Amino acid sequence: MVIKVFLASSSGSTAIKKKQQDVLGFLEALKIDFTQLDIACSEDNRMWMRENVPGEKKPANGIPLPPQIFNEESYCGDYETFFDAKEDNDVYTFLGIPPPEGFKKRGEVEEPQEGEGEGEDEKVEEDLMSEDEEELRQLEDEDEAQATEEEEEEEEGEED
Numbered sequence: 001m002v003i004k005v006f007l008a009s010s011s012g013s014t015a016i017k018k019k020q021q022d023v024l025g026f027l028e029a030l031k032i033d034f035t036q037l038d039i040a041c042s043e044d045n046r047m048w049m050r051e052n053v054p055g056e057k058k059p060a061n062g063i064p065l066p067p068q069i070f071n072e073e074s075y076c077g078d079y080e081t082f083f084d085a086k087e088d089n090d091v092y093t094f095l096g097i098p099p100p101e102g103f104k105k106r107g108e109v110e111e112p113q114e115g116e117g118e119g120e121d122e123k124v125e126e127d128l129m130s131e132d133e134e135e136l137r138q139l140e141d142e143d144e145a146q147a148t149e150e151e152e153e154e155e156e157g158e159e160d
Contacts, residue, residue: 003076004069005037007067008038008066009038010041016066019066019067020067023067023069039066049064050064052073052075074096076094
């Protein structure tokens with residue numbers, strides 16, 4: 001299974017660039033194998049993406065914007081659906097791939113091992129983020145702080 005992320009390397013839109021970076025950074029942090037397919041440099045990639053995004057997922061003008069995510073030929077979603085899956089800790093389901101061994105969703109009950117926990121109430125862990133997810137959250141916080149800093153510098157430059 002290959003996750004395909006369609007993106008535009010030469011997009012003039014800062015919003016699109018940030019969305020693309022968010023998707024790629026998250027996949028890298030979770031060590032999920034993926035392939036980047038540039039629609040700006042390849043007409044074949046652009047046409048394939050446009051033809052394979054389902055009609056109900058296309059915007060009013062009919063031209064889907066990057067990033068668009070596929071698992072092989074199967075459409076997973078755009079940035080908004082990816083973001084929702086990320087927030088719900090459901091990225092593996094979104095991508096249609098099995099989670100790594102030991103991965104638990106928030107709110108899952110941990111089953112006691114044989115001989116353990118007898119007589120104890122079952123515990124629901126409050127924070128079940130894997131180390132990779134914690135690292136990713138730290139990177140996102142750093143990116144957010146850097147973006148805020150850059151915006152402030154731009155505003156200061158405009159005032160001068």
